[in-house]
Amino acid sequence: MDILQKMVEIFEGQNLELVLWYTVWKAVVASKQGDYDLARELIRKASEPFEFFALQSTRAFLHRSYGSARIELTAGEYDGAVSHFTTTIESCDMQDNLTLKAHSKRGLDEVAFACGDFALAAVRFAETRSLCAEMGVPPRHLYSCLPLNDLPDNFKGWTLFLEGRSPFANIM
Numbered sequence: 001m002d003i004l005q006k007m008v009e010i011f012e013g014q015n016l017e018l019v020l021w022y023t024v025w026k027a028v029v030a031s032k033q034g035d036y037d038l039a040r041e042l043i044r045k046a047s048e049p050f051e052f053f054a055l056q057s058t059r060a061f062l063h064r065s066y067g068s069a070r071i072e073l074t075a076g077e078y079d080g081a082v083s084h085f086t087t088t089i090e091s092c093d094m095q096d097n098l099t100l101k102a103h104s105k106r107g108l109d110e111v112a113f114a115c116g117d118f119a120l121a122a123v124r125f126a127e128t129r130s131l132c133a134e135m136g137v138p139p140r141h142l143y144s145c146l147p148l149n150d151l152p153d154n155f156k157g158w159t160l161f162l163e164g165r166s167p168f169a170n171i172m
Helices: 002-011 016-032 036-050 058-075 078-095 098-114 118-135 157-163
Strands: none
Touching: 016 036, 016 058, 036 058, 058 078, 058 098, 078 098, 098 118, 098 157, 118 157
16 A cells, blocks of 8 residues: 555656556555545545546546445445446446456446345356457456456455356356
8 A cells, every 4th residue: 555655646746647546546455455434535535636627538537437346345335336337337338448347347246246146146247258258368367467456355256157166056
């Protein structure tokens, strides 16, 4: 977290988009450490400089939206996570950003899995696997190019799905 703060300080006053980028990562780290209020506050503060721009950077918007979704997922606030993941997916559709779309779809999949809707999770995980095939990325390496975008380790539905293990063994 200290390294991310140093990166924020380096770019502060020079490059607003990079400040936002590193602040969102800092917020995600805070959420993984259980400090969800700090994480949400960091996202809010990182977004303030962009409020007055008519057209925000698409990359910055997607990064902030996906970061917010991950924070809500980690906090167990599944309605908020679904909202942010859905927004990110819709924006990715407009921008043809398959990578972040696949990451966000996997997040939605993990919500279904965490809520015990294994049939829906299986359908959604299959869609995510199809996106991986479309991108030419092996499903087990979905985050290999962007490891900081990976979901916390306690979300294991994707791994269980890929391995065909319970509860997916009876569905597939």
